[in-house]
Amino acid sequence: QVQLVESGGGLVQSGGSLRLSCAASGSSFSSYVMGWYRQAPGKHRELVARIHIGVSTEYADFGKGRFTITRDNAKNTVYLQMNSLKPEDTAVYYCNARRIVISVEVWGLGAQETVSI
Numbered sequence: 513q514v515q516l517v518e519s520g521g522g523l524v525q526s527g528g529s530l531r532l533s534c535a536a537s538g539s540s541f542s543s544y545v546m547g548w549y550r551q552a553p554g555k556h557r558e559l560v561a562r563i564h565i566g567v568s569t570e571y572a573d574f575g576k577g578r579f580t581i582t583r584d585n586a587k588n589t590v591y592l593q594m595n596s597l598k599p600e601d602t603a604v605y606y607c608n609a610r611r612i613v614i615s616v617e618v619w620g621l622g623a624q625e626t627v628s629i
Contacts, residue, residue, distance in 0.1 A: 514537060514541060514544065514609050516536055516620035517621075518534050518605065518621070520623065521605060521625045523626045523628060524627055527528055529593070529594060532625070533589055533590075534546070535587075535589050536590075537588070541588040543565065544610060546562070546581075546590040547561065547591075547598075547609075548562075548607060550599045550604065551606070554614055560592065562581070563582070580592070598627060599629055601625065601627050602627050604622040605622060605623050606622045611622060
């Protein structure tokens with residue numbers, strides 16, 4: 513199993529950019545499907561982006577063309593590059609790791625991202 517720690521959140525002005533990082537400790541990082549989710553106050557947690565064991569990626573409609581998810585298996589780290597940020601992007605962003613075959617899922621504690629007008 514892995515443990516996840518998010519970093520890189522903070523305050524940014526509308527139209528700006530931030531990069532979130534999720535560092536994983538433990539073994540078998542390359543065997544996990546990695547994802548980023550977010551949750552705003554009063555809202556359900558929603559998928560932002562997902563990257564599979566290979567090179568395949570998925571994005572929520574609101575992130576297409578603005579957000580990019582990447583992973584570096586040598587560093588046991590997954591990233592979320594966020595450009596052209598909007599106030600509605602304000603949320604706590606969570607890192608997620610999943611191994612479906614053996615029913616293992618791990619969540620980070622989250623990182624606050626705030627986009628001002």
